[in-house]
Amino acid sequence: MRQRDRLRILNHMVQRFQAHFDASFAALADATRRGVLDQLARGDASITDLADRFGMTLTGMKKHVGVLESAGLVSTEKIGRVRTCRIGPCRLEEEMAWIARYRQRWDARFEALDGVIDELKRQEKARGRTKRT
């Protein structure tokens, strides 16, 4: 395989991964959708059940479930006239890992800043002492 093809495949994979992240974070950016996930984590439910529970129209709830389904956070199955929703297959594993990595860098950065401030304070103190003597 040529280098260019390899790069193209890698780029395609990165883009798919990014698109998955875009979809899952966008799906989480709504209180009703977070509520639906909370509800489904307790047990499967039909779209009618969910619409009732969240005081929404069936059409409105179908839209929210559609967004969650596109992000892989919910899967649905139609048996007869009832469409049952359950959580998954996406377990928000990578999303949590991304935030965790970001927070580690956050902490590391601010620890480094604290170190610089401590060093400046130490120098300031030493200078004060030199002045006094």
Add this chain to the structure above:
Amino acid sequence: MRQRDRLRILNHMVQRFQAHFDASFAALADATRRGVLDQLARGDASITDLADRFGMTLTGMKKHVGVLESAGLVSTEKIGRVRTCRIGPCRLEEEMAWIARYRQRWDARFEALDGVIDELKRQEKARGRTKRT
């Protein structure tokens, strides 16, 4: 304080919290914005620096930084003609906690399902043994 007032204040707090979640998850739902956060976790940068690095126009980058700033993920300071961006004050702590809680319920639910399946298998086996004898 009357019960109704108390409820109104509580409701207001819940809504503000939900709005904060909506904003932070929506801010994360874009590859460029996640890239900007990654970049700023390594060090402060001006909007011009960021626009150059991500191959964007200044106007485009300003919009992304604006979304991150509204979500509290980035703060900016203008000194002279340069607007410097840094991460924070929001550390995505609650967002990570939300996902962690959700995943715990996910696991608990599927462990419970595994338990039911194991029990069914045991019963099936026991029935097989009864038949054979």
